[in-house]
Amino acid sequence: MEIRNIAIIAHVDHGKTRLTDALLQQTGMAAAGVSMDSNDLEQERGITIYSKNASIFYKDTKINIVDTPGHADFGSEVERILRSIDSVLLVVDAQEGPMPQTKFVLKKSLESGLKPIVVINKIDKPAARPEWVQEAVLELFMDLGASEEQLNFVTVFTNAKQGIAKIKLTDESNNLAPLLETILREAPAASSPESAVKPLRFQPFNLAYDNFLGRLAIGRIYEGSIKPDMSVQVKKPTGETQ
Incomplete structure (x- = not known):
């Protein structure tokens, strides 16, 4: 899609x-x-x-x-x-x-x-x-x-x-x-099939909170893909990851 x-x-x-x-x-x-x-x-x-x-x-x-x-x-x-x-x-x-x-x-x-x-x-x-x-x-x-x-x-x-x-x-x-x-x-398409196979690169642009889901980060996937239960690293402004 x-x-x-x-x-x-x-x-x-x-x-x-x-x-x-x-x-x-x-x-x-x-x-x-x-x-x-x-x-x-x-x-x-x-x-x-x-x-x-x-x-x-x-x-x-x-x-x-x-x-x-x-x-x-x-x-x-x-x-x-x-x-x-x-x-x-x-x-x-x-x-x-x-x-x-x-x-x-x-x-x-x-x-x-x-x-x-x-x-x-x-x-x-x-x-x-x-x-x-x-x-x-x-x-x-x-x-x-x-x-x-x-x-x-x-x-x-x-x-x-x-x-x-x-x-x-x-x-x-x-x-x-x-x-x-x-x-x-x-409007240009958001991504190409080539970018989907690269490592995940995701940038949040909005934060929200849901009483059932907890903290939410809404953003843009520039490269790669993300799936439920997938572990990801969060890079802080200091360069540290967690």
Whole structure:
């Protein structure tokens, strides 16, 4: 099974968590009303504070999604996540266009050598201006020194609230299939068969705790593979292993 590792990045309130929730629901991985923002403080403030990860399955491909914070106060969380994925969905509000945090997360993505997929969301807004936003995003790419390949980005128009995606604004659509197809086509595969036979190299990017499982380390396998009951060595910053 092929794997895609992507992060969803955006300015605060541009709809990335709602888009993630819609992807989970349409692929049968979550029930309606379930949100990635499950932390009490996140629910209270209405913003993502901690990065969340989830997996969906589409056409025999596993897509690992990391929903990142959109507020500038949690920028370090975004930087940490970008080192563990292969592509990003840059979500931009169809009315507001690029905002300060859009510039920050895009700059970090481009510096990491990632080629973003641009998602212009909230196209249902009465004052939406998606064509203008698309041009504004292109100008931001150029201002940030994007490479020729990065400038050749794909744009998908969405209404995450209704779970709709379109490649062209005139297209008819009633689901997010156009976005999922774009992810499969544009995001690079996570690993090759050659790397799977190498010694395990795994880097955690998120820690969690489960009342039944105990401590959890969620991360990226760069080389090798891991199986249940397998013994591994943990390398500390000092170089020691345990």
